[in-house]
Amino acid sequence: MSTSSNLLPISSMNISSIIQQNVIEAVQELYGAMVASDTVQITSTRKDFVGDYTVVTFPFTKVSGKKPEEIGAELGEYLVARVPHVASYNVVKGFLNLVIGDGFWLDFLQAIYENEDYGVAEPKGEKAMVEFSSPNTNKPLHLGHIRNILLGWSTYKILEASGYEVIRVQIVNDRGIAICKSMLAWQKYAGGATPESAGVKSDHFVGKFYVLFEQKFQEEYKAWQLSEGAAVYASKHKAGQDEAGFFKDFKNTYFNEYSALGKEAKAMLLRWEAGDGATLELWRQMNSWVYAGFNDTYNSLGVAFDKLYFESETYLLGKDTVDQGLESGVFFRKPDGSVWIDLEDAGLDQKVVLRSDGTAVYMTQDIGTAQLRYRDFGVKRMIYVVADEQNYHFQVLFEIMKRLGEPYAAGLHHLSYGMVDLPSGKMKSREGTVVDADDLIEEVIGEARKDSSERDTLAGVPAAEQEEIIQKIALAALKFHIIKVHPKKRMTFDPKESVDLQGQTGPYIQNAYVRIRSVVRKAEQLGSLAAAADYAQTEPAEKELLTQLYAFPDVIETAAREYDPSHVASFCYNLAKSYHRFYHDHSILGAADEAARDFRLMLSIATSNVLRKGMDLLGIDMPDRM
RNA sequence: GGCUCCGUAGCUUAAUGGAUAGAGCAUCUGACUACGGAUCAGAAGGUUAGAGGUUCGAGUCCUCUCGGAGUCACCA
Numbered sequence: 001m002s003t004s005s006n007l008l009p010i011s012s013m014n015i016s017s018i019i020q021q022n023v024i025e026a027v028q029e030l031y032g033a034m035v036a037s038d039t040v041q042i043t044s045t046r047k048d049f050v051g052d053y054t055v056v057t058f059p060f061t062k063v064s065g066k067k068p069e070e071i072g073a074e075l076g077e078y079l080v081a082r083v084p085h086v087a088s089y090n091v092v093k094g095f096l097n098l099v100i101g102d103g104f105w106l107d108f109l110q111a112i113y114e115n116e117d118y119g120v121a122e123p124k125g126e127k128a129m130v131e132f133s134s135p136n137t138n139k140p141l142h143l144g145h146i147r148n149i150l151l152g153w154s155t156y157k158i159l160e161a162s163g164y165e166v167i168r169v170q171i172v173n174d175r176g177i178a179i180c181k182s183m184l185a186w187q188k189y190a191g192g193a194t195p196e197s198a199g200v201k202s203d204h205f206v207g208k209f210y211v212l213f214e215q216k217f218q219e220e221y222k223a224w225q226l227s228e229g230a231a232v233y234a235s236k237h238k239a240g241q242d243e244a245g246f247f248k249d250f251k252n253t254y255f256n257e258y259s260a261l262g263k264e265a266k267a268m269l270l271r272w273e274a275g276d277g278a279t280l281e282l283w284r285q286m287n288s289w290v291y292a293g294f295n296d297t298y299n300s301l302g303v304a305f306d307k308l309y310f311e312s313e314t315y316l317l318g319k320d321t322v323d324q325g326l327e328s329g330v331f332f333r334k335p336d337g338s339v340w341i342d343l344e345d346a347g348l349d350q351k352v353v354l355r356s357d358g359t360a361v362y363m364t365q366d367i368g369t370a371q372l373r374y375r376d377f378g379v380k381r382m383i384y385v386v387a388d389e390q391n392y393h394f395q396v397l398f399e400i401m402k403r404l405g406e407p408y409a410a411g412l413h414h415l416s417y418g419m420v421d422l423p424s425g426k427m428k429s430r431e432g433t434v435v436d437a438d439d440l441i442e443e444v445i446g447e448a449r450k451d452s453s454e455r456d457t458l459a460g461v462p463a464a465e466q467e468e469i470i471q472k473i474a475l476a477a478l479k480f481h482i483i484k485v486h487p488k489k490r491m492t493f494d495p496k497e498s499v500d501l502q503g504q505t506g507p508y509i510q511n512a513y514v515r516i517r518s519v520v521r522k523a524e525q526l527g528s529l530a531a532a533a534d535y536a537q538t539e540p541a542e543k544e545l546l547t548q549l550y551a552f553p554d555v556i557e558t559a560a561r562e563y564d565p566s567h568v569a570s571f572c573y574n575l576a577k578s579y580h581r582f583y584h585d586h587s588i589l590g591a592a593d594e595a596a597r598d599f600r601l602m603l604s605i606a607t608s609n610v611l612r613k614g615m616d617l618l619g620i621d622m623p624d625r626m
Numbered sequence: 627g628g629c630u631c632c633g634u635a636g637c638u639u640a641a642u643g644g645a646u647a648g649a650g651c652a653u654c655u656g657a658c659u660a661c662g663g664a665u666c667a668g669a670a671g672g673u674u675a676g677a678g679g680u681u682c683g684a685g686u687c688c689u690c691u692c693g694g695a696g697u698c699a700c701c702a
Contacts, residue, residue: 352700359700392629418631426695484639504650505650515661518661562642574649584657584665
C-alpha cells in the first residue's frame with residue numbers, strides 16, 4: 001500500500017524539464033538569445049557514454065557563433081553550478097552528457113518504491129470513449145478481433161492512467177442480411193437443435209449456420225450456372241471475360257435478383273424490419289446465443305465494456321441531422337432525391353449520406369451514433385479502434401462532423417490497425433484459414449501447460465492455482481506477442497511464435513516479476529529498509545534500472561498521446577531485461593553490506609511495481625510464482 | 627488509374643530529426659555447489675527496397691522509381 005505522506009510530487013520535479021528550463025536560461029545569459037523549448041533536446045544518455053541525460057548543442061551554434069564543443073563546455077559549467085542535481089558533465093562532439101547525483105536517485109527511489117500507482121497521472125477531469133471489438137453477430141470472434149480487442153483494452157487502460165475517465169463501448173452489428181442468413185439456415189436445416197443439444201459453444205453454433213447458408217447458396221448458384229445462368233452469361237458478359245470471372249463478379253447480383261435462398265433471406269430481413277413477432281423472436285434467440293459465446297471469450301481475455309450500442313437501435317439515427325444539414329447547406333440533394341456532401345476541397349470525394357429512397361447508409365448511422373454518444377456521456381474524445389480498411393470512411397466521417405460544427409469533432413480519432421496475416425498468407429473465411437479466437441486461446445494454454453509440467457516449479461501449488469497461473473502465462477504470451485507490434489503495421493502472426501515463452505515475450509517479463517516476488521518473500525523477515533539511505537555507490541546496472549523507472553510516467557504519456565500501446569510493451573521488456581541482467585550480476589540478499597542490500601531490495605520492489613502496472617496497461621496479469 | 631499506408635539481419639521486429647541502427651527467434655560458443663536457468667554472457671548476421679534532395683546531422687522530412695497492402699458501393 002502506498003503512504004501518500006512521504007511521496008515527493010514526482011511530476012513537479014521532472015529532472016529533464018528542469019534541465020531544459022536551465023538550458024534556456026543559460027543560452028539567454030551566455031549568448032543573449034531566446035530559444036524555444038522544443039529546440040532544447042534532452043535525451044537519456046546512450047549506454048556507451050558516461051552520464052544520465054544528454055543535451056544536444058548543435059541547435060545553438062547559430063545563436064552563439066561558437067563550436068558545438070565549446071557550447072557544451074559552457075552549458076555544462078553553467079548547469080553544474082546552477083542545478084543542484086547535476087553532479088558533473090562531459091562533452092563528446094555536439095553532445096553534453098550530464099551526470100545526475102546519487103542523492104537524487106535515492107530520493108526518487110525512496111519516494112516511489114511503495115507506491116503501486118507510480119506512473120499514473122492526476123485526473124484531468126476529462127472523459128474519453130474507446131470503441132473496440134464491435135463484432136457482427138453471425139460468426140464467432142477470430143484473430144483479427146483479438147488484435148482489435150487488445151488494442152482497445154490497452155488504449156483504455158493507458159488513457160485512464162494518463163488521467164482520463166474512460167468509457168469502454170462496443171457497437172454490436174446485430175441486424176442486417178448476414179444475421180438473417182444464419183437465422184434462415186437454422187430454421188431450414190437445424191431441426192430445432194440448440195447449442196446445448198449439439199454440445200457446441202453457442203456463438204460457434206450460430207456461426208455454423210452462417211457457413212451452412214453460404215454452402216447451400218453456393219450449391220444453388222453452381223446449379224444455376226449450368227442451367228439458366230449460361231444464357232445470362234452469354235448476354236451480359238463483357239468482352240474478354242471468361243465464365244469463371246463473370247460468375248465471380250455476378251454473385252451479388254445473383255443473390256439479389258435470381259437466388260431462391262437470397263429471396264428468402266431478404267424476405268426475412270423485411271419481416272424483421274416490419275417487426276414481425278416470430279422473426280423477432282428467432283432473431284433474439286440467435287443473438288442471445290452469440291452474446292453468451294462472446295462473453296465467454298471476453299472473460300477469458302479479461303476484458304469488459306461499460307456500454308453496448310446495438311445497430312438494431314442506432315441504424316435509423318442521423319437522418320434528422322441530415323435534414324438539418326440540408327438546410328444549413330452542409331449537404332445537398334441530387335435530382336434523384338439522394339443527399340450528398342461534397343468534400344473535394346478537403347481532398348476527398350463526394351459522398352452519399354442518404355439514399356434516393358430516403359433510407360440511411362452506414363455513414364448516416366455513424367453520424368447519429370457519435371451524436372448519441374456525446375449526449376449519453378459528454379465525451380469530447382472518441383477513439384474508434386477499427387481496421388485500416390476503413391481509413392477512408394473515418395476520414396470522411398470526421399470531416400463531416402467538423403462541418404456540422406459538432407463540439408467534439410476535433411477529439412475524434414481512428415485508431416487504425418493493420419490486418420493480421422498468417423505465415424501462409426491472408427486469412428480467408430472461404431478457405432477456412434481463419435484462426436478462431438477460442439481455439440487460439442485454448443492452444444496457447446495447452447502449450448503453457450505442457451511447458452509448465454516439464455518444470456517442477458509449481459510442485460507444491462494446489463491444482464486450481466496452478467491452472468490459474470498457467471492461464472496467466474499463456475495469455476501473457478499471446479497478448480504480448482500481438483501488442484508489441486506497432487498498431488499501424490500489418491502483422492504476420494505465427495501461432496508457433498505466439499506460444500513462445502522465452503526471449504522477447506510476456507512470460508520473460510513475468511519471470512522478472514516472479515524472481516522479485518521470490519526474493520521479497522525470503523527477505524520479509526529481515527525488517528525495514530532504512531539502511532538504503534546510506535547507499536552511496538550505485539552500480540551501472542542499478543543506475544540503468546533507476547533511469548528506466550524514472551521514465552515510466554513519460555512512457556505512459558507518450559503512449560496515450562500517440563494511441564500506441566506498443567510503447568508500453570517495449571518499455572516493459574527493456575525494464576525486465578535490465579532487471580534480469582542486474583539480478584544475474586549482483587546478489588541482493590547476499591550484498592556486501594546492509595545499505596547495499598536494502599537499496600537493492602527497494603530497487604527490486606519498485607521494479608516489480610512498475611512491471612506489474614505496465615503489464616496491467618496491456619491487459620496482462622502477473623503471477624506471484626510460475 | 628487517383629488517394630492512403632507499409633518496405634529495417636534468414637524470420638519477427640525497435641528506434642520524440644541526433645552519437646557506432648537496438649532486440650528476440652533460428653545458428654554457433656560459454657555460465658548453475660547461486661536470491662528461481664522461462665535467466666545471463668559472447669560470436670555471426672545490415673548499402674534501413676533504389677536514386678536524388680533539405681539539414682551541422684536522415685531509417686525518420688521532401689521528390690521520383692520499384693515492390694506489397696488497403697480503398698475509391700445509394701454494403702457494413
